Each structure stands twice: as C-alpha cells, then as structure tokens.
Amino acid sequence: MDGGPAFAPPRKRSVTIAGHETSISLEPMFWTALEESAKVLGRPLSALIADIDVARLEVRPVPNLTSAIRQWLFREALRGGDDGVCEGLFGLGNDVQP
Numbered sequence: 001m002d003g004g005p006a007f008a009p010p011r012k013r014s015v016t017i018a019g020h021e022t023s024i025s026l027e028p029m030f031w032t033a034l035e036e037s038a039k040v041l042g043r044p045l046s047a048l049i050a051d052i053d054v055a056r057l058e059v060r061p062v063p064n065l066t067s068a069i070r071q072w073l074f075r076e077a078l079r080g081g082d083d084g085v086c087e088g089l090f091g092l093g094n095d096v097q098p
Contacts, residue, residue: 017050024049024066033073 010025026034038048049069056068063071 015046015049017046017053022065024069026066026069030070030073033077034069037073037076 008028010027011031012023012025013031014021014023016022034048035045038045041048043051049065052068052072053065055072056063056065
C-alpha cells in the first residue's frame with residue numbers, strides 16, 4: 001500500500017463522530033485503506049467512520065468500533081470494490097467471496 005512495514009503496531013487517532021470525540025486504534029495498513037476508501041467515496045474520513053458506526057449499532061451483539069472498521073474494510077476487499085471502494089487494496093481478486 002504505502003511501502004511501509006508489513007506488520008506494525010496500532011496507531012491511535014482521535015475522530016469526531018456525531019459531535020463526540022473518540023479514539024480509534026488501527027494498524028497503519030487499516031488507516032491507509034480507510035483513508036483511500038473515504039477518498040474513493042468522496043467523503044471525509046470522519047463521515048465514513050460515522051457511517052460504519054451507525055451500521056455496527058444495528059448488529060447484535062454490537063462489535064466495538066475498531067472491529068467494525070476492520071470488518072467493513074475486509075468485506076469491501078472481498079467484494080472486490082464493486083463500487084470502487086477498496087478495489088485491489090489487499091490484492092484479492094474478484095473471485096473471492098465473502
């Protein structure tokens with residue numbers, strides 16, 4: 001993705017969701033994938049995270065936000081980026097099914 005190390009510890013960032021600051025810890029590869037997804041969708045990063053947050057709250061049991069973000073990115077990668085999101089981010093072909 002960015003030529004960085006294949007494995008790196010999580011990095012914590014603060015984002016505002018629905019008017020509230022929250023901290024999210026993700027590995028750099030997930031931050032990169034999330035930023036690229038937001039760019040492809042033409043949305044601010046915080047808006048994409050807010051969308052994922054809303055979707056996770058509809059699931060029982062409710063996963064934590066970091067887990068929901070990783071799962072959303074992985075699902076998008078497995079779908080092959082049908083809408084242009086995460087297309088090829090993880091080098092997975094369109095023949096991989098979620």
